[in-house]
Amino acid sequence: MRILVAFAPGDLRESFFLPAHRTRLESLGTVEWAEAPLSEADLVDRVGGVDALVTGWESPRVTAEVLDAADDLGLVAHTGGSVASVVEGAVYDDGIAVVSANDVMADHTAEHALALLLGHLRSVPSLDRATAGGEWDADGADIRTLHGAEVGLVGLGTIGRKLLGHLAPFEPDVTVYDPYVEPSALSAWPFASLGSLDAALESAVVSVHAARTEETVGMVDAERLARLPDGALLVNTARAAIVEEDALLAELRSGRIAAALDVYHEEPLPEDHELRDLENVLATPHVGGSRIRPPLTDAVLDDVERWKNGESLDHRIPREQWATMTR
Numbered sequence: 001m002r003i004l005v006a007f008a009p010g011d012l013r014e015s016f017f018l019p020a021h022r023t024r025l026e027s028l029g030t031v032e033w034a035e036a037p038l039s040e041a042d043l044v045d046r047v048g049g050v051d052a053l054v055t056g057w058e059s060p061r062v063t064a065e066v067l068d069a070a071d072d073l074g075l076v077a078h079t080g081g082s083v084a085s086v087v088e089g090a091v092y093d094d095g096i097a098v099v100s101a102n103d104v105m106a107d108h109t110a111e112h113a114l115a116l117l118l119g120h121l122r123s124v125p126s127l128d129r130a131t132a133g134g135e136w137d138a139d140g141a142d143i144r145t146l147h148g149a150e151v152g153l154v155g156l157g158t159i160g161r162k163l164l165g166h167l168a169p170f171e172p173d174v175t176v177y178d179p180y181v182e183p184s185a186l187s188a189w190p191f192a193s194l195g196s197l198d199a200a201l202e203s204a205v206v207s208v209h210a211a212r213t214e215e216t217v218g219m220v221d222a223e224r225l226a227r228l229p230d231g232a233l234l235v236n237t238a239r240a241a242i243v244e245e246d247a248l249l250a251e252l253r254s255g256r257i258a259a260a261l262d263v264y265h266e267e268p269l270p271e272d273h274e275l276r277d278l279e280n281v282l283a284t285p286h287v288g289g290s291r292i293r294p295p296l297t298d299a300v301l302d303d304v305e306r307w308k309n310g311e312s313l314d315h316r317i318p319r320e321q322w323a324t325m326t327r
Contacts, residue, residue, distance in 0.1 A: 001029030001308055002049055002072070007056035007079070008037035016056060016079050021297045025054070028301075028308055044069045052077060052304055055086050064090040075307045077300045081105040081289060082211070083317050084325035092319040099303040099315045101296035102158055102325075105289040110162035112288035113207055113237045116260035120233050120282050121146055121205070146170040152200030153192075154220070155210030155238065156181050157324070159289075163207065164189045175200045178210075180324060201227040205235065211326040212239035222247035228257050237262045237288045239326060252278050262288045 003025065007013045017025070025031055029051070038046070040060040047053065047066055052075040060066075062076055067090055078086050078100035087098055119125065121144045130138070149172045153160050156178040164186075167174065174192035177200040186192045200206065201224055210216045220243040228234065228251070236243055240263040251257050258280040266273075267286055275281050290296070303313045317325075 001051045003031045003052045004050040005054045006059040008058045062087045082325040084327045104299045106158035109289035114166045150203040152203030152206040154208045160209035207235040208238045217241045235260045240265045
């Protein structure tokens, strides 16, 4: 089996492919590692005779032109999450299997969303600063609980479902907005029910998990942010573009709501950006899903091996899921 790793060399690739990963991949077949960033034209030139293509965030897109040159390609294995920007629909038309580390990345992102949510509700950042500064009296701290809280989820993709599992012990009252989900999809979480976007936004805690698509960009605008109740928390570990930045800043300046954010309209977040200075903002530098990288590579290599052995794939991305993934 010939395997092409169309992932540019450098620190990013090295963080995904530790020596043990390289050894394991090379045990599965003849591996060609990209020596430099590849363009689509480069991929056209190199994909002939390749059985499995391993990609990363810097890989060229697998287009119809690439497929014309791909006489043996049967598997695209992506070390990231969303494959919407990695493969075109023609890949599915040709019956090529597509896998990614989306499920594993979702585990990490849901965990981070829960950490942000609990960190804010329990006032962890402000209590830490106060304690480090010599204070001990927490009577003025706004300490709340997730137990029995009203929670709204905007989007119920893989991450949203993982978060529902984390929320279960707290027995919250969860309203889920996702126009692509049937009520039966929530059968495992009796504390959750489907509702409108407005209904989800009227919760004390709102967590955004929608994919970034043409439909969702700017979906949470000033009018919809105004539906959040006073004192509400908005958590966004999905994509910043789903929430209008100016509208969010206006609400945060007023002090009416708070936000816990891992994604931003400009990344890295500029040093002078207002979000850095607002006391009602808990901010992390887009670390939710992808900083714990070896498990992502492990998942992808597991499926490369399964594919080689003719076994079913655990991390396959069906066409329907590809169509709604972040682009």
